[in-house]
């Protein structure tokens with residue numbers, strides 16, 4: 001969970017403060033208990049803010065504890081300039097919370113303080129309710145979680161293997177904009193290093209990994225040409241190479257160009273990317289490493305944010321086909337759908353039992369395996385950071401992954417590329433709107449409804465929110 005600062009503001013008249021201090025403390029204690037019960041680490045101001053000097057000193061101490069958000073708490077009428085000074089002393093997002101107990105003018109305090117912050121353009125969120133109100137606690141938690149996700153990007157490094165694939169402008173972002181807006185550095189790595197390191201990778205591990213895949217997968221469909229044990233091991237060696245480069249260069253997330261150089265002359269990166277994104281490999285459980293197909297920078301950025309919020313692997317897919325008759329989208333891409341999505345189990349054997357490794361199709365002459373499965377059903381949050389006229393926007397919607405009987409699944413996958421992984425998504429967005437407005441060929445998804453946190457992320461990043469729903 002997140003780290004939340006709580007600073008209670010008071011009235012600047014000594015005699016009034018003396019009379020209401022116990023009331024403020026009891027409300028504050030109750031709010032702090034509720035936040036702690038929700039699993040948050042709470043840093044409480046070391047005094048009530050009843051003077052201008054305390055406004056600065058109390059807020060500075062809370063800020064020094066590196067909180068994700070700071071709550072300014074209004075249970076009484078407060079002097080607004082205390083809020084202004086306290087806000088200036090903290091850089092974290094602010095949540096102004098008013099107590100709705102009518103015995104004291106808490107709402108009035110919040111409105112006066114919020115209005116003052118508006119006047120100087122200091123963004124903040126407002127919330128109100130009893131200190132043990134579950135909705136209030138949830139709302140504060142959402143902003144704190146969003147802030148933790150945004151902050152996790154700052155100081156991170158994206159490893160970009162290769163460059164723009166096949167002229168795909170949407171896969172390339174501006175590195176200055178990334179540093180300024182998100183605090184992310186981009187390390188450029190030539191794919192030659194991947195090839196070199198793959199050739200030198202530990203052969204015993206590659207063999208062990210191939211046998212592990214053969215043992216657990218629904219099928220490894222060797223054909224003696226496009227998919228051989230040697231080619232599968234080459235894909236595994238590429239995973240080993242990237243894993244080692246990630247460790248050496250401290251990469252937080254990455255992307256691989258692959259097309260056309262590697263897919264024409266070496267192997268597809270599908271196995272490599274799938275297991276980087278998975279929460280396990282043949283050596284056991286591990287942290288998922290976000291790795292975007294086609295070195296898609298904004299795709300990887302979206303995935304890194306989604307991962308920070310959901311804590312799961314993130315789906316990356318082409319928006320391949322709209323089955324208008326069923327109102328279902330086929331999200332399908334040769335690249336990485338983490339095998340975890342097949343059954344969403346912590347046990348790799350349960351997922352791999354639904355995964356087939358097929359010889360790559362005609363697009364990719366160098367061959368290797370594609371990692372085929374149909375994503376398990378369930379509610380999903382889908383979207384992507386895209387850019388319009390140089391400015392980021394978050395395109396966001398809810399959806400439902402569906403899966404059907406074997407015959408229907410087969411009929412559907414046969415209409416596109418059956419050898420590739422598929423997620424059948426019923427989007428909470430009209431097909432017309434999606435196709436007219438979505439700003440990329442790639443979309444990303446995580447299980448559950450994370451829209452509230454993503455709205456807060458967009459607000460904190462000052463990114464326009466483009467949210468769709470059928471209403």
Ligand SMILES: C[C@H](O)[C@@H](O)[C@@H](O)C(=O)CO
Nearest residue numbers: 259294318333334363441
């Ligand atoms: C077949 C192409 O080469 C695919 O890689 C293409 O459909 C994409 O994945 C584009 O995102």
